[in-house]
Amino acid sequence: MRKILLGTTAVVGALVMASTGAMAQGADPFRAAGPAMTSHRDLEVRLGGFFRYYYSNTTQDYTNGAAGNLGKSDFQQETEIHVVANGKAANGLRYGVAVEIQNDNFRQAQSISGSNTTTKTQLDLDEAWGYVAGSFGQLRFGDEDNVYGLMGQGYIANFASGGLDGDFYDSLYGQGRPALNMQSDAGDNTKIIYMSPQFAGFDFGASFAFNQGEGPEAGCGTTGTGCDRLASVAGGLIRRRNEVTAMLRYRGSFSGVGIGAHVGYMGADAIKNTTGISPDRMNLGLAGIQFTAFGFLVGGQYVFGDGNNGFSPRANLAGDSRQMNSFFTGVSYTYGDFTVGADYAEVRSAGNQSAAANGAALTGSRTEKGFNVGGTYRIAPGIEYIAEYTYIKREEAGFNFATGAANAAATRNANNSLDANVFLTGFRFAF
Amino acid sequence: MLKHRARAMQIARPVIASSLMLLALAACSKGRIVENDEYLNDSRRARVMGRLSGEQDGLLIMGTDRSGGGAGGRGAAGGEAGLGVNAYLWRATLDTLSFLPLSSADPFGGVIITDWYAPPATPNERFRATAYIMGRQLRSDGVRISVFRQELHGGTWQDAPVVQATSTDLENQVLTRARELRSQSAAR
The missing domain is CATH 1.20.5 (Single alpha-helices involved in coiled-coils or other helix-helix interfaces)
Incomplete structure (x- = not known):
């Protein structure tokens, strides 16, 4: 009897083992063919969403004229749908994909005159990326921020709609939108990213992108400035190529005070000029620090070097070596379900860099300032009420913020300054 | 150039x-492997604390739940997958009582019971402790520790009184350790 029991147990065991082996080879219809390490048994796919509804009250200089006059009030909504897949292979390799679908395709309806045939509620993709991670660190690839955007410290955006990186931009248009060099402003151009494990509080990362293009297409039907892979063109073009970013980050805590800091570098070539002098290469230094304690978050960031505002290369004008200096500081305080905070940013750059035919500069340096104060009340997990006020000021001698171009020498001082005020209040939801 | x-x-x-x-x-x-939530996510959804879907970060539409308590769970209340009580208090209690041999630990009910332990310096007395973690919130009254002491008399162990401050001191050590763990987690 004992022998029979042992025998049947062995047969059943062999069948189970054979079955498992067969599934690992792809016999399971729910599993892709391939070696066992590509098992999808541990895959998790999630659907997440975001919706916001705000009242906005906006004043912006130069919005009234022959083309029309704007009122101040508006209601706005924005929606995001996120599809996120994460998994872990049998050999410990982690992998995943994130796709963010949104409806803030404002470009389709930004004109204030004429009728729009397309709608600004049209869906587009924000970020879309995949990753593999393990003890070696993480390799991430796709339409995603560079490592400065991912690892930067001193970025205070945890109150209201996000401080100076918040939703007030959606109420401004044209020249009303400042370039305050927030750490995510460099864009989601398609890139490859490596980020290391953490050692004694330190981790580092580097990212590379060939150009500023996103998505799958070449960006153009015929060779021209619309092409992602544009390397040179008559007259040159202020657009980044061969973008490299490197970051070193530290995070730790001392006696209950959390400290985060980073130093980094962002550099890029510009599209060359086939008929003259090419724009300068962009070389920027990055630094930031933040402290957290007793509900407070205080931080600041500094970006400096050869470049123009908005993480752009600088035109190579004779005698023009003005550097870009970008300062940001913010503070927030969280108590229970309330968070209040304030941000201030100032960017000094070469600006428009227009020159007359004889080489004389038509425009001066640009100064852009932003101030935001606001708060969040968490009504319930996933439901928040926010209110905030934002003030924007842009100045540049010789530049006309009404037309978006340099003034002629005779009217140099016309519309050299732009002020904007945005008040937002409303609800946002996430699931 | x-x-x-x-x-x-x-x-x-x-x-x-x-x-x-x-x-x-x-x-x-x-x-240490850096988790995805330690990198900035600049989406608007990521800026909202908590989820309408409760502990889960989004709706599971396929596969195995690997959320580990979801975005709202980690850090918000200190909860983790498989824990019914505050994770910081749970870990801090385990750390603090680690000098005693563990008899049983129930992470759902929040009960840790140690076995008897006789310090080498005083082999004629032995101790055991029972810790109760009261809930999911990190509160100063969130942990209760009872200490039991016995002395060896004539070859048999007999119950002996414990200095009242012993339990309070251990609770304070747990709270201090929990605060350290929370600070480390917040700083990451």
Whole structure:
């Protein structure tokens, strides 16, 4: 009897083992063919969403004229749908994909005159990326921020709609939108990213992108400035190529005070000029620090070097070596379900860099300032009420913020300054 | 152009040098894996605290739940997958009582019971402790520890009184350790 029991147990065991082996080879219809390490048994796919509804009250200089006059009030909504897949292979390799679908395709309806045939509620993709991670660190690839955007410290955006990186931009248009060099402003151009494990509080990362293009297409039907892979063109073009970013980050805590800091570098070539002098290469230094304690978050960031505002290369004008200096500081305080905070940013750059035919500069340096104060009340997990006020000021001698171009020498001082005020209040939801 | 290349090297050199040092360190020792939620997510959804879907970060539409308590769970209340009580208090209690041999630990009910332990310096007395973690919130009254003491008389262990401050001291140590763990987690 004992022998029979042992025998049947062995047969059943062999069948189970054979079955498992067969599934690992792809016999399971729910599993892709391939070696066992590509098992999808541990895959998790999630659907997440975001919706916001705000009242906005906006004043912006130069919005009234022959083309029309704007009122101040508006209601706005924005929606995001996120599809996120994460998994872990049998050999410990982690992998995943994130796709963010949104409806803030404002470009389709930004004109204030004429009728729009397309709608600004049209869906587009924000970020879309995949990753593999393990003890070696993480390799991430796709339409995603560079490592400065991912690892930067001193970025205070945890109150209201996000401080100076918040939703007030959606109420401004044209020249009303400042370039305050927030750490995510460099864009989601398609890139490859490596980020290391953490050692004694330190981790580092580097990212590379060939150009500023996103998505799958070449960006153009015929060779021209619309092409992602544009390397040179008559007259040159202020657009980044061969973008490299490197970051070193530290995070730790001392006696209950959390400290985060980073130093980094962002550099890029510009599209060359086939008929003259090419724009300068962009070389920027990055630094930031933040402290957290007793509900407070205080931080600041500094970006400096050869470049123009908005993480752009600088035109190579004779005698023009003005550097870009970008300062940001913010503070927030969280108590229970309330968070209040304030941000201030100032960017000094070469600006428009227009020159007359004889080489004389038509425009001066640009100064852009932003101030935001606001708060969040968490009504319930996933439901928040926010209110905030934002003030924007842009100045540049010789530049006309009404037309978006340099003034002629005779009217140099016309519309050299732009002020904007945005008040937002409303609800946002996430699931 | 050469001037700008030199400028690039001037700015990037410290970052590259530090990164190469860390890379060398990576080759020699094993660092901590950095989780995805330790990188900035600049989507609007990521800026909302908590989820309408409760502990879950989004709706599971396929596969195995690997959320570990969801975005709202980690850090918000200190909860983790498989724990019915505050994770910081749970870990801090385990750390604090680690000098005693563990008899049983129930992470759902929040009960930790140790076995008897006789310190080598005083082999004629022995201790055991029972810890109760009261809930999911990190509160000063969230942990209760009872200490039991016995003395060896004539070859048999007999119950003996415990100094009242012993339990309070242990509770305070647990709270201090929990606060450290929370600070470390917040700083990450």
